[in-house]
Amino acid sequence: MRKxxxxxxxxxxxxxxxWVLIVLFLCLIFLYESTKIFNWPALICALLFLILLVHTYFNSYWNNEIFKLPFRAKAKLTSEPAIIFDWQLLKIYKIRIAEFGQYYLLRFEK
Incomplete structure (x- = not known):
């Protein structure tokens, strides 16, 4: 099954x-406090922010047997995630993992 x-x-x-948004705010601070036309620290912080967002998206998933968070190791699913709220393209799931506890997850689905 797909992730x-x-x-x-x-x-x-x-x-x-x-914590991820702190990097974005640092980027904005570097950008607004600079007197130069091109600001290298702001560009580096913006790239770091984008890398963190991509890393978060690709390392936050579940499939039939695995649940993965970007800041934790993979865990085995003991039960299927339950849908708490469903509205148009948005679905909110509740998942229980013995090792991690309980999480609420937002997913965009067709």
Missing amino acids: KHFIILGRSGLIYFS
């Missing part, structure tokens, strides 16, 4: 994405 990518919600998602 199903998602966005982490809840307390752990808030903590993880706040």
Whole structure:
């Protein structure tokens, strides 16, 4: 089965994405505080932010037997994720993992 990518919600998602957004805010600070036309530190921070977003997307997935988060090791799924909320293209899943606890996941599906 294909990998199903998602966005982490809840307390752990808030903590993880706040650290990722700190890199974006540093980029903006470097950009606005510069007097030069081209700002290398802002460009490097922006590239780092984009790399972190791509890394997060491709390392946040589940399939039939594996659940993976970008900041944790792979874990075996014990049960299927349950749909909590479904509206048009958005679905929110609740998943329980014995090693990690409980997570809420946002997924865009057709």
